Amino acid sequence: MGKIEWAMWANEQALASGLILLTGGIVGVAGQFRGWEFAAYAVAAGVFVCLLEYPRSKRAKGTSMERSGQYCFTVCVKSFGPLTRNYYVRAFLHAGICVPGGFMLATVLGCVCLAIASLIYLAAAIRGEHWEPILPRKDSRKPVAESIKNPPQNPPPRPPPETRRKQAKDVEAAAYDNPMTVTDDE
Amino acid sequence: MGNKIINIGFSAFIIFVWMAINIFLFVWYYFYYDLRPEFFYTRHLLGAALAWARAPAAVLNFNCMLILLPVCRNLLSLIRGSLMCCSRTMRKQMDKNLTFHKLVAYMIALMTAVHMIAHLLNLEWYNNSRQGMYDDLSNALSDMEDTDNTTYLNPIRTTSSIHPQQIPTYFAFTSIAGITGVIITLALILIITSSMEFIRRSYFEVFWYTHHLFVIFFAGLVIHGIGGIVRRQSNVDDHNFTFCRNLTEDWGKIPECPHPRFVGGPAATWWWVIGPMIIYTCERLLRLIRYAQKVQYRKIVMRPSKVLELQLVKKGFKMEVGQYVFLNCPAISQLEWHPFTMTSAPEEDFFSVHIRSAGDWTDKLIEIMQKLPEGAQGPKMGVDGPFGTASEDVFDYEVSMLVGAGIGVTPFASILKSIWYKFKDNNPKLHTRKIYFYWLCRETHAFEWFADLLQGQEKEMEERGLGDLLTFKLFLTGWDESHTNHVMVHFDEDTDVVTGLKQKTHYGRPNWDKEFEQVRKENPTATVGTFLCGPAALATVLEKKCAKYSDVDPRKTKFYFNKENF
Numbered sequence: 001m002g003k004i005e006w007a008m009w010a011n012e013q014a015l016a017s018g019l020i021l022l023t024g025g026i027v028g029v030a031g032q033f034r035g036w037e038f039a040a041y042a043v044a045a046g047v048f049v050c051l052l053e054y055p056r057s058k059r060a061k062g063t064s065m066e067r068s069g070q071y072c073f074t075v076c077v078k079s080f081g082p083l084t085r086n087y088y089v090r091a092f093l094h095a096g097i098c099v100p101g102g103f104m105l106a107t108v109l110g111c112v113c114l115a116i117a118s119l120i121y122l123a124a125a126i127r128g129e130h131w132e133p134i135l136p137r138k139d140s141r142k143p144v145a146e147s148i149k150n151p152p153q154n155p156p157p158r159p160p161p162e163t164r165r166k167q168a169k170d171v172e173a174a175a176y177d178n179p180m181t182v183t184d185d186e
Numbered sequence: 187m188g189n190k191i192i193n194i195g196f197s198a199f200i201i202f203v204w205m206a207i208n209i210f211l212f213v214w215y216y217f218y219y220d221l222r223p224e225f226f227y228t229r230h231l232l233g234a235a236l237a238w239a240r241a242p243a244a245v246l247n248f249n250c251m252l253i254l255l256p257v258c259r260n261l262l263s264l265i266r267g268s269l270m271c272c273s274r275t276m277r278k279q280m281d282k283n284l285t286f287h288k289l290v291a292y293m294i295a296l297m298t299a300v301h302m303i304a305h306l307l308n309l310e311w312y313n314n315s316r317q318g319m320y321d322d323l324s325n326a327l328s329d330m331e332d333t334d335n336t337t338y339l340n341p342i343r344t345t346s347s348i349h350p351q352q353i354p355t356y357f358a359f360t361s362i363a364g365i366t367g368v369i370i371t372l373a374l375i376l377i378i379t380s381s382m383e384f385i386r387r388s389y390f391e392v393f394w395y396t397h398h399l400f401v402i403f404f405a406g407l408v409i410h411g412i413g414g415i416v417r418r419q420s421n422v423d424d425h426n427f428t429f430c431r432n433l434t435e436d437w438g439k440i441p442e443c444p445h446p447r448f449v450g451g452p453a454a455t456w457w458w459v460i461g462p463m464i465i466y467t468c469e470r471l472l473r474l475i476r477y478a479q480k481v482q483y484r485k486i487v488m489r490p491s492k493v494l495e496l497q498l499v500k501k502g503f504k505m506e507v508g509q510y511v512f513l514n515c516p517a518i519s520q521l522e523w524h525p526f527t528m529t530s531a532p533e534e535d536f537f538s539v540h541i542r543s544a545g546d547w548t549d550k551l552i553e554i555m556q557k558l559p560e561g562a563q564g565p566k567m568g569v570d571g572p573f574g575t576a577s578e579d580v581f582d583y584e585v586s587m588l589v590g591a592g593i594g595v596t597p598f599a600s601i602l603k604s605i606w607y608k609f610k611d612n613n614p615k616l617h618t619r620k621i622y623f624y625w626l627c628r629e630t631h632a633f634e635w636f637a638d639l640l641q642g643q644e645k646e647m648e649e650r651g652l653g654d655l656l657t658f659k660l661f662l663t664g665w666d667e668s669h670t671n672h673v674m675v676h677f678d679e680d681t682d683v684v685t686g687l688k689q690k691t692h693y694g695r696p697n698w699d700k701e702f703e704q705v706r707k708e709n710p711t712a713t714v715g716t717f718l719c720g721p722a723a724l725a726t727v728l729e730k731k732c733a734k735y736s737d738v739d740p741r742k743t744k745f746y747f748n749k750e751n752f
Contacts, residue, residue: 004546006392008388009379012384012385016378104355106306106310108358
């Protein structure tokens, strides 16, 4: 477990708000409610919020869990750089997006949910969190150690360990007699 | 097929019954509102949306009644205890309480969505007829007021003072049903978003605190129906709508058609939820009492790798193997209860838990304990429990396959200890002849204490010539080359490099087919209990294998699957 990262919850909340806004919008447009123009806006806003929030951020510590197939969304969201990285931007963006949703009942719930998400994001931003893309981990295979390039200093067959020490004093005599001359690459 | 029934039959049956009741309620109430004559005029204004709002409401009542029951852990413990005479299969269902809780929650979420969409349409259409956009009958029905010997049908009474687009919103925030509906839906959404697997596992506190919005949810739910907004015609006998519906001009003038009268339905939800609410309150009171009972520290031991062992004594506390307790340490948090599996055997005169540093709460606890002077009592600790899970049943099986993954070995510490005590005392209750113990973990550092315990047991068992009672296999899933080299060098030694045990460590994941095949071969007629404490993915694999290797023939090997919940 560890320190609470509020942005993770804000992300779930915002994604849910996006879906609710979208649903409310679809109901409003399909039912041709009064002021269905606001519902049409809600559809667009819902889709936008969902797209923005779908890629989950990397956790500061511990294993991150990707949403299935979030990779290409991650790349898109990442390309906006500091705009999507900073949670203050998200908090104010969501606060702005949710306002027109308040003008008709069908989208009110989505609007309030998004406002809550925006508040949680604000809390996260104040605590210094920011969005980090989850990218496939690069193979962190260490480069071949320098010593392997060099010929072994004490090649087999080696003498038994108890005798090794004594011989080490006289390096020239103890060394294995190579049939060919061994040279460094460099 | 037969194999499947052995393992998952009963829970499938429970789900089937639950689903059947849901479908029945939905269909029944749908047709109730869709066909009953007293709703004819209401339907004229609202169309199918009336039935589409009311049918989910009925399903919601039923599920809100159920949702509290699976989380009453003391109640479940009680039921489990009273089912001791019943079959293993029955008792095993008690372990799936949280799965059921989630299932019910999904149903509530779905039905809330349907209910809400239907009511959005209802409000819009009520508003439209109030604005006079539909036919004469709709106008007549909507215009009926409490004056002039009529009652209203359309709950929207405002026409002109507010812009028509805002009337539904105004109504939603000024009527009891509307405002409670909005509040409890919000509470529900917050509860759901904070209890997604990811949040729950990573930030337990967020999940735990947000879940207490359920108080608001239930309070709102009970008063949601008080307004009686869905109205029915109360004088169907005097006012025949088939005859009168086209004579709106003459309503109240000719004797065949008096003004239709409408009444609201009574609030019915509290009927459904009052029982579980009382049960849950009792549950919480019981927790409070348990919290107040005195708990003494017998020993506080710091193990390597930041593992804290607490040995506690509480009066009247009786445990069984594999059970867990909830601990509350008011010095850290007044409200949080955290579950820990007990690692002591029932035969011991105390109970112990091993607490690994894994989060804020555990870190703080370890910090407090480390600051204590030698031999001092720790801070006040509330203990709720013990609560039963499936591993109590281990001794009922002739052969047990215990699979522990990572920290999931903890319940098996208790089991192995207890088996050992039972063997020493020649306890007749012990049916076990053979135990296969599989321990899968990435690295063993954090579990050194467990290896210690195993080492001690291995030694004692060998002294008694019972070496073949326990087959122990450790699978190390995280290893690197330096590790392998180390092992290769020490291959000829008698004990394992990693654990210091006689049984050697395996590398990589186990090949379950091979393991099950081996168990089946060695125990051709036995009933084998498979016990897992570990991740869900492994549970799926093992459940399938259990079904695959079970024989329908009652004389042959049969595998039963059990899972611990956390």
